[in-house]
Every structure is written in structure tokens, then in C-alpha cells.
Amino acid sequence: MTLVLQILLTFSILSLVAIGGANAVLPEMHRQLVELHGWLDDATFSQLYALAQAAPGPNILVASVMGWRIAGGPGLAAATLGMLVPAAVLAWGMAGLTQRLRGAPWLKPAQGGLVPVAIGLILAAGITMAQATHGSAHSQGVMPLLLVAVASVFVWRTDYSPLWMLAGGGVMGALLLG
Amino acid sequence: MSDAAAPALTRPSHAGLFLGYLKIGLLGFGGVAAWARHVIVQEQRWLTERDYAEVLGLGQILPGPNVGNAAVMIGRRFHGLAGALLATSGLYFAPLIILIILCLFYDRYGQLPAVAPVMAGIAAGAAGMVIGTALKMAGKLKLHAEALVVLLLATVAAAWFRISLPLIVVVLAPVSIALSLRRAGLLGKGAAR
Numbered sequence: 001m002t003l004v005l006q007i008l009l010t011f012s013i014l015s016l017v018a019i020g021g022a023n024a025v026l027p028e029m030h031r032q033l034v035e036l037h038g039w040l041d042d043a044t045f046s047q048l049y050a051l052a053q054a055a056p057g058p059n060i061l062v063a064s065v066m067g068w069r070i071a072g073g074p075g076l077a078a079a080t081l082g083m084l085v086p087a088a089v090l091a092w093g094m095a096g097l098t099q100r101l102r103g104a105p106w107l108k109p110a111q112g113g114l115v116p117v118a119i120g121l122i123l124a125a126g127i128t129m130a131q132a133t134h135g136s137a138h139s140q141g142v143m144p145l146l147l148v149a150v151a152s153v154f155v156w157r158t159d160y161s162p163l164w165m166l167a168g169g170g171v172m173g174a175l176l177l178g
Numbered sequence: 179m180s181d182a183a184a185p186a187l188t189r190p191s192h193a194g195l196f197l198g199y200l201k202i203g204l205l206g207f208g209g210v211a212a213w214a215r216h217v218i219v220q221e222q223r224w225l226t227e228r229d230y231a232e233v234l235g236l237g238q239i240l241p242g243p244n245v246g247n248a249a250v251m252i253g254r255r256f257h258g259l260a261g262a263l264l265a266t267s268g269l270y271f272a273p274l275i276i277l278i279i280l281c282l283f284y285d286r287y288g289q290l291p292a293v294a295p296v297m298a299g300i301a302a303g304a305a306g307m308v309i310g311t312a313l314k315m316a317g318k319l320k321l322h323a324e325a326l327v328v329l330l331l332a333t334v335a336a337a338w339f340r341i342s343l344p345l346i347v348v349v350l351a352p353v354s355i356a357l358s359l360r361r362a363g364l365l366g367k368g369a370a371r
């Protein structure tokens with residue numbers, strides 16, 4: 001029981017420093033789980049990260065997998081709640097604040113100022129993902145980068161569902177990268 | 179619908195909010211930012227491109243995943259606390275189930291299922307999807323020159339120099355807000371005019 005509470009507390013703290021989401025908090029997560037608490041070793045931490053990447057959904061769920069490995073089902077629940085609830089409460093408060101300030105003339109321009117930062121970081125995430133696909137064992141050469149380029153232009157210039165691109169990527173991967 | 183550039187928005191029902199976010203979570207391989215925009219702006223038309231980008235920007239400066247924070251804020255906007263809970267649970271429901279199944283696999287076999295080439299192809303597609311989404315948003319929002327500079331600075335700092343995201347946000351967000359206020363005539367030289 002105490003272990004589960006410790007997991008809840010640790011991930012609650014991680015939640016509050018996770019500005020920028022999962023990738024931003026990963027180094028601190030490693031420090032807490034591997035170095036401070038010794039709940040996981042280095043290799044396991046990396047494998048679990050890869051496992052979480054294989055699932056769809058927000059990358060922050062990497063916390064859930066770590067919780068699972070440390071303390072099974074209760075660990076998963078504690079890590080997930082710890083990671084999500086504090087940030088969600090802050091977002092709730094922020095939504096209320098912006099609703100209350102809706103009439104303020106500076107609110108829209110101020111919020112607009114955050115837009116290029118948000119888009120720039122999405123672009124950076126895409127580039128980082130592209131670099132990662134290039135580096136993995138199953139994707140040597142230019143093929144993966146070509147796939148990335150085709151997918152980028154497809155999503156940028158057309159309004160079709162991006163699902164076509166993911167499905168196409170999977171098929172091309174099976175045919176060309178195997 | 180006289181203005182083709184601004185199609186009519188739809189207000190989601192409770193179920194619609196949950197189902198929309200369920201789809202975002204379920205399809206969001208390699209992160210959900212691209213899917214969230216696709217569903218919310220393009221497919222369901224809950225918010226305009228600009229509205230969504232602004233909510234996402236707020237989500238970015240708060241701790242936690244920006245799309246998760248946006249889910250709370252968008253849910254609250256349409257249906258209060260129930261909306262925030264529905265959007266959030268929709269977003270995380272399917273990925274958690276899939277993750278638990280993967281964990282069981284992992285515990286049993288000690289490694290990922292042998293579908294690495296397919297996963298590599300999907301990952302490449304997902305990377306392109308994220309890049310394409312950023313380009314699309316930047317194009318549709320017709321950002322000013324100084325905003326484009328901020329955008330590229332954020333990209334280069336995060337992707338090439340690997341500067342930690344909190345640091346990027348702490349430095350660039352105030353600069354970018356100041357530039358935006360100034361362009362709106364609310365700060366500095368612009369306000370004096």
C-alpha cells in the first residue's frame with residue numbers, strides 16, 4: 001500500500017513539472033524512478049518507453065506502463081491518476097480564468113502569442129520522430145525519410161484522413177523495410 | 179454558409195464530445211496532436227483553426243500533455259465539469275486498454291510482438307503526419323513574420339539543440355506574447371500611436 005502511495009506521490013510531482021508533456025518530463029522521470037527510488041533499471045526503463053510508444057494515444061501514458069512494471073494494476077492506476085489529475089486540475093482552472101477574462105482586450109492577442117510556440121513544438125516533435133524512425137534497426141537508408149516526406153506533404157496539402165497515411169506507412173514498412 | 183473559409187461550427191453533444199475524443203485517443207499513434215486537430219477542427223468543426231490553436235497554446239504553457247490540457251478546456255467550454263471529464267476519459271480510455279494488453283504481452287513474452295518493420299513504417303507515416311499538421315496550421319493561420327520567427331526558433335531549439343521544453347516555453351512564450359500584444363497595439367510603441 002505504501003508503495004502505491006509513493007508511486008501516486010512521485011507521479012503527481014512529475015505531473016506538475018511536465019511543461020511540454022511526456023518528452024519534457026522523461027529525464028526527470030528517469031531520475032526519480034531509476035536513480036532515486038531504484039524501482040526500475042536502465043534497460044527496463046528504455047524498453048517500457050518503447051512499449052508505450054507502440055500504443056496509440058498521448059505519450060504521457062508512458063507513466064502508466066512504468067507504474068504497471070513497478071506495482072502491477074494498482075501501480076498503473078496510481079501512476080496514471082498521479083500523472084493526469086494535477087495537470088487536469090490546473091487546466092480546469094486556466095479554462096475558468098480565460099472564460100472570466102473573455103472581455104479583456106489583451107486576452108486574445110496574448111493567447112495568440114502562444115500559438116507559434118505551440119506549432120513550433122509540434123513541428124519539432126515531428127522532426128524528432130522522423131529522426132527516430134531513421135535511426136531504428138529496421139529502417140536504414142532513405143526509405144523511411146521518403147515515407148516521412150510523402151506523409152508530410154499528404155497531410156499538409158490534402159484534407160483526407162491521416163489514417164490513410166498510417167495504413168500506407170504500415171504496408172510500405174512491411175514491403176520495403178522488412 | 180456564405181463564407182467558405184469559415185464553415186459553420188457544431189456544438190458537440192455529451193456523447194459526441196466523448197466519442198470525438200475516443201477517436202483521437204484510439205488513432206493517435208506517435209502522439210495525438212495531429213489527430214486532435216483533424217477531428218476537432220476539420221472533421222467535427224467544434225472550433226475554428228485559430229480557436230483551437232489558442233487553446234492548444236494555453237495547454238502548452240501548463241504542465242501535462244498539451245492535448246490533454248486542451249481536452250479539459252474544450253470539454254469545460256461546451257459542457258462544464260461533465261464535459262471536461264467526458265473529453266478526458268474519452269482521450270485516455272482506448273490507449274489505456276491497448277497499453278494494458280501490451281503490458282500483458284510484454285510480461286508474458288518479455289518483448290514486443292515481432293511486427294517491427296510494420297511499426298517502423300507506421301512510425302514514419304506518423305512523423306510525417308505530425309510535420310504536415312504543423313505546416314497546415316501555420317499556413318491556415320497566416321502568421322505574421324515575427325510569429326514565424328518564434329515558431330522556427332521553438333522548432334530549432336527543441337529538434338536540433340534538444341533544449342528542454344520547459345526552458346523553451348519559459349523563454350519564448352513571454353517574448354511571443356509581448357510581440358503579439360505589440361502588434362495588437364496594446365504594448366510599447368504600438369500603444370502610443
